[in-house]
Amino acid sequence: MERPLDPEAALHTAEMKALRELAITRFRERGRGYDANCDMPVENIEELHRAGWLRTTLSKELGGRGSNLDTDDPATYLQAQRTIAQGCPGTAHCVQVTNHTAWCLEAIGTKDQKERYLEPMRKRSFLGSFVGSEAKRKHMYMMNTTARKVDGGWVVNGEKNYATNAPTMGFAIIFVALEGAEDYNQNHQMIIIEPGMKGVSMDHTWYRPNGMRATPSSIITLDNVFVTEDQLLGEPGAYPRQRWQGKFHLGFAATYLGATEGMYDWYLDYVRKRGRGRDGIIQMRTGEMKIQLEAARAIFHHAITCWKTKSVVEAELASMAAKSTIAHVAFELSHKIIHAAGSTALFDEFPLSRYLRDLETHVLHAGHDRTAQIIGQSELGESFDSTLQR
Structure with a gap:
């Protein structure tokens, strides 16, 4: 007979106990400095990378812990998220976003995309960002940022906000609307962009909220950014349909x-x-x-x-x-x-x-x-x- 899931079991492992000690001592102590300047919690992120917590949702084949809602272990990544937040909620959200990004990319990305954006996570704190938010959006899945088909790829224009991890990210999954289709199940598209691409600019000074200041979440402007077909993640409508x-x-x-x-x-x-x-x-x-x-x-x-x-x-x-x-x-x-x-x-x-x-x-x-x-x-x-x- 199959044993029922115990979501609390992950809390009692030696690794999770060590994570909690790290969170309530060093992470909590550093929080004042990050908060004062709206800084990325880089020291915390480095320690979490070395301990493997930035890859929790990835499969073990890709250097992760194999924990997400689609696996037999839905609890470990959530209990780790909870534990990190006990010391620094801002750091926890940075970790959440990169783990959600990695999980989605592994599930629907191509082999090349996994090699380009998930393999580096083994070697360094290579963060991902999931960016759907934008000003005056009509609906969660209906974007003002657009992608227009051209020879060899797409031209993207728009402005996204709340791009968590942007100051130090390795890549971002951006939500856009494909021109020529009205329904979001046909026009909602995920594209992968990298810092330094022509036409991509970021404003890190915009993010000055009352709280969660250790989670810098920038504005990303996309000005006639050319993306090739291999930078599209999944089919149109994959995010809402899945x-x-x-x-x-x-x-x-x-x-x-x-x-x-x-x-x-x-x-x-x-x-x-x-x-x-x-x-x-x-x-x-x-x-x-x-x-x-x-x-x-x-x-x-x-x-x-x-x-x-x-x-x-x-x-x-x-x-x-x-x-x-x-x-x-x-x-x-x-x-x-x-x-x-x-x-x-x-x-x-x-x-x-x-x-x-x-x-x-x-x-x-x-x-x-x-x-x-x-x-x-x-x-x-x-x-x-x-x-x-x-």
Whole structure:
């Protein structure tokens, strides 16, 4: 009889325990410097590369750990993501994006593309970026950035934003609309671009948010960029038809959960050291937070399991529910920790204010109202798309 999946098993390996120690010591300590200047967390990235965590979603044949939702091990990469976020949510998101990029490229890329963009990941911290976001986009899958067919390839024009990892990336998968087709199932196309290509420019100074400042996410401008056929990733419409967006819900949920846990664990240590553990109100608030965290962990693990026990759509809906629930728990704990820890805890010498700002900024990605509407549509028997996030 096949043993049921235990999503928590990955947390108890020696490698994961070493990763947690790295995250809550060196990553957390470096966070203040990255945050101040909106810098790439390059030291953290280098350490994660040496330990193999930047390739977690890749197959073992390509030097990875063989963990993603399409394999028999859907948990390891998500638990690693969660663990990194306990120390530095910004670093965790950089890792999430490069792992999602690598996973998709291995699944649908050509042999040449894998050799050009995945093999270098064995040797150095060769980061990928997944760039769909752009200003005034009509729909998640309907792009303003266009590609026009010409002799020998395509000419691409447009402006993309929130290009995570752009300051040090090796390549980016860019979403464009192919001219001549109206429906996104026919015109949505992934193309691979590299820094330094003619017509590609990047603005790294644009990204100055309130939180997640250790995740530089630049503007990329594409001005008559010529791309050859071998720079197209997959067929037109492959990304929406293969439901890739739905596979990424839990990556965000893992970062939300890990950041909330990191903030909570720091808070516990802070109030204990100040002898405030005997205060009845603080005891009650701490108990409330623990209860909420346990609920968040349970729905996270349930959603991971659904990818092996339920249909794809059911797993996507469970992942959306987990992502939204964990985001709300993050907001609740943020509020309670501020009041329980007191104003001194918000001084720059402590990491609490960075956790708060990172969570406040990052959980907006969940699109809570849209998430609730989609889940409501499914419950009421109406049509819905569980890959959407907004």
